[in-house]
Amino acid sequence: MTLRIGCIADDFTGGTDVAAAFRRAGLRTALVFGVPDEATALPADCDAVVVALKSRSAPADEAVADSLTTQRWLWSKGAAQTYFKYCSTFDSTQRGNIGPVTDALTDAAGAAVTLHCPASPPNGRTVYQGHLFVHDRLLSDSPLRHHPLNPMSDSALVRLLSAQTRHQVALIDWATLRRGVEAVREAVAAHQKAGVRHIIADALTNEDLAVLGASTLELPVVAGAAGLAEGLGHAYPAAGAATAEPWPRAGRAAVLAGSCSARTLEQIAQFYAAGLPSLHLDVLAAATGRDVSGEALAWYDEQNPDLPVLIYASASPDELSAVQAQLGVAEAAAQVEELLGTLAAHLVERGVRRLLVAGGETSGAVTTALGVRAVLVGEEADPGVPWTYATTQHGDFALMLKSGNFGAPDLFTRALTETK
Numbered sequence: 473m474t475l476r477i478g479c480i481a482d483d484f485t486g487g488t489d490v491a492a493a494f495r496r497a498g499l500r501t502a503l504v505f506g507v508p509d510e511a512t513a514l515p516a517d518c519d520a521v522v523v524a525l526k527s528r529s530a531p532a533d534e535a536v537a538d539s540l541t542t543q544r545w546l547w548s549k550g551a552a553q554t555y556f557k558y559c560s561t562f563d564s565t566q567r568g569n570i571g572p573v574t575d576a577l578t579d580a581a582g583a584a585v586t587l588h589c590p591a592s593p594p595n596g597r598t599v600y601q602g603h604l605f606v607h608d609r610l611l612s613d614s615p616l617r618h619h620p621l622n623p624m625s626d627s628a629l630v631r632l633l634s635a636q637t638r639h640q641v642a643l644i645d646w647a648t649l650r651r652g653v654e655a656v657r658e659a660v661a662a663h664q665k666a667g668v669r670h671i672i673a674d675a676l677t678n679e680d681l682a683v684l685g686a687s688t689l690e691l692p693v694v695a696g697a698a699g700l701a702e703g704l705g706h707a708y709p710a711a712g713a714a715t716a717e718p719w720p721r722a723g724r725a726a727v728l729a730g731s732c733s734a735r736t737l738e739q740i741a742q743f744y745a746a747g748l749p750s751l752h753l754d755v756l757a758a759a760t761g762r763d764v765s766g767e768a769l770a771w772y773d774e775q776n777p778d779l780p781v782l783i784y785a786s787a788s789p790d791e792l793s794a795v796q797a798q799l800g801v802a803e804a805a806a807q808v809e810e811l812l813g814t815l816a817a818h819l820v821e822r823g824v825r826r827l828l829v830a831g832g833e834t835s836g837a838v839t840t841a842l843g844v845r846a847v848l849v850g851e852e853a854d855p856g857v858p859w860t861y862a863t864t865q866h867g868d869f870a871l872m873l874k875s876g877n878f879g880a881p882d883l884f885t886r887a888l889t890e891t892k
């Protein structure tokens with residue numbers, strides 16, 4: 473087996489997003505949660521492996537160390553190329569982590585140069601003359617200017633990245649890109665000769681990203697969002713992953729929701745309006761020691777086994793503030809994650825074979841509780857929301873992990889009532 477591409481994603485839901493992109497390009501793709509070790513087993517014959525880390529907001533030295541450990545593990549599995557996946561808004565602080573992590577990965581690979589492009593045209597993220605746009609505005613004029621963790625007040629990627637590395641940063645502009653693969657390769661070689669380490673590339677469309685992908689197949693380290701990953705994937709000979717999906721046809725279906733994002737609340741309302749059984753978990757009662765998960769399981773046992781069920785802790789903003797005021801933010805989150813993790817393990821033991829989890833942190837808690845370290849990535853139900861397939865001590869099942877704001881309002885009902 474030759475693993476063509478090993479990808480390191482700097483956050484959990486970014487990992488799912490980029491894995492879906494490789495899968496769309498026809499690569500048989502696995503997704504691994506957290507820094508892997510010798511015991512981390514992979515599905516057979518993968519073309520791409522994505523490891524989802526939580527390094528975006530970690531201190532730079534920790535992000536570098538975890539990324540390097542992961543790169544070595546990917547090499548040990550046969551990965552020829554490393555792709556570092558970060559956010560399409562170049563979400564980072566003044567000092568990192570995009571610069572330090574790409575520098576470390578590039579040094580470790582013994583490479584002179586790496587190419588970056590954070591464009592994600594379907595989401596309105598484009599790069600022109602090295603400036604990152606969000607739809608019709610510069611990043612620095614978009615709402616991301618007010619991001620609570622990393623406010624983005626500059627859109628000039630060469631300048632942003634230069635602040636995060638001691639190496640030289642330069643641009644390959646759209647005019648060069650339009651001249652095709654050979655022109656881009658020549659421009660990469662010319663920058664390398666001039667001592668440039670990081671090349672920012674423009675891209676306005678998926679076709680542009682396909683040109684960049686075909687131009688960078690031989691580079692040991694490439695970096696960007698899911699768009700360039702898909703471009704790279706298309707440049708590899710397609711691998712027929714679509715024919716090999718172990719979709720579980722039998723077994724029950726359930727949603728566990730811990731996200732309080734607006735889109736998840738809509739999805740919950742839509743599920744309820746469709747007349748499907750749903751149960752709200754009382755987080756405050758759980759905090760007083762009541763056996764809320766036992767009660768939820770008793771409720772589950774009484775439901776029609778032919779219908780999907782929804783069990784949720786998700787709360788409206790007012791309800792959430794009230795619970796947090798009483799328990800504290802961290803304790804409230806810990807209660808919810810403990811409840812949903814416990815329920816996930818019991819539901820799978822009781823025969824749930826299709827499980828949809830709503831919420832980034834919630835997904836982390838559920839995969840940990842289920843002992844899921846690696847999954848095979850399947851078809852997307854909505855953009856960036858693929859089904860995945862897990863093999864664990866509890867059996868084989870399909871798992872969908874969605875970030876709070878992802879998916880159409882009818883995702884829960886559509887994904888769980890559709891039979892393939």
Ligand code: ADP
Pocket residue numbers: 730731732733736755785786787792795796804805806808809830831832833834835874875876877
């Ligand atoms: P998203 O992807 O929407 O950000 P997450 O799962 O990452 O969703 O985050 C939601 C957070 O809200 C989790 O930490 C979860 O534990 C917490 N939470 C969910 N429901 C409640 C609730 N009823 N009371 C307090 N905290 C809650």
